[in-house]
Amino acid sequence: MLVLTISAGTAVALWLIYALIPTCYYRYWRHNPWETATAERSLLLSFDDGPDERYTPQLLHILARYQVKAIFFLPGFKAEQHSDLVRQIAGSGHQIGFHGYCHRNPWAMGWIRTARDFRRGIGVLHRQGIAPFWYRPPHGMITLANLLCAHRAGMQPLLWTVLVGDWRNIGGDEVLARLWRQVARREVICLHDSGEKTGGEPGAPSGTLAAVERFIPQALAAGYRFVTLGGAVEAKADGDLGEDDTR
Ligand SMILES: [Zn+2]
Secondary structure, three states: OHHHHHHHHHHHHHHHHHHHHHHHHHHHHOOOOOHHHOOOOEEEEEEEOOOOOOOHHHHHHHHHHOOOOOEEEEOHHHHHHOHHHHHHHHHOOOEEEEOOOOOOOHHHOOHHHHHHHHHHHHHHHHHOOOOOOEEOOHHHOOOHHHHHHHHHOOOEEOOOOEEOOOOOOOOHHHHHHHHHHHOOOOEEEEEEOOOOOOOOOOOHHHHHHHHHHHHHHHHHHOOOEEOOOHHHHHHHHOOOOOOOOOO
8 A cells, every 4th residue: 555655646747847847937938949049029920730721822912912021830640741831831931830740748658658759759840841940739739758858859839829729610719719819928828720630620721720810910910020030040050950861
């Protein structure tokens, strides 16, 4: 019985150190890396879980209309299936970040599985000529394993300050209302241009796109500007690309 009690306590302590504390630190205490370098009222748009042939081209069209650049966090398995869309995103001047390969919850993955997922996912992007600098863990869950893998690959974690639950099919009006409830000054906005096989509800990105189409002109009219993470990425482009494709 004593042994069982100690084991349970040890397991909880290890879980706290491995997953909960790193996630809370990055979500609630750590400032965004770009925060001090950007002006007041600046917004970074990020789109997770694509590309998706039904929604991503429409989104690119909307962004192009307002000349707004964004960052797309692509799970490796989607990037692998839609290399044409990956090219289209990069060719339109947007940035591409790393979102794991299989999009499983990192809290449920140990060191070996995490390292394998990184190698496979980064390999997919490297084969498409993309060296990601920013890493967004699937479901926003940080662990010591994915922090170490990101560090070894020369990437930095980037979470968000605005998250509106647009992976649920709540419609454009609601997505827009939630955006404006959360946006204050300098924000990293996390939206989703795809939900297929990553936990999103079918059709949900339609609401996201409808909201983005109205949000961008409203934000511009309100004096916000849309920023990118260009500086860090350019610095990265001259350096080591991190772990190579060892799939
Ligand atoms: Zn995701």
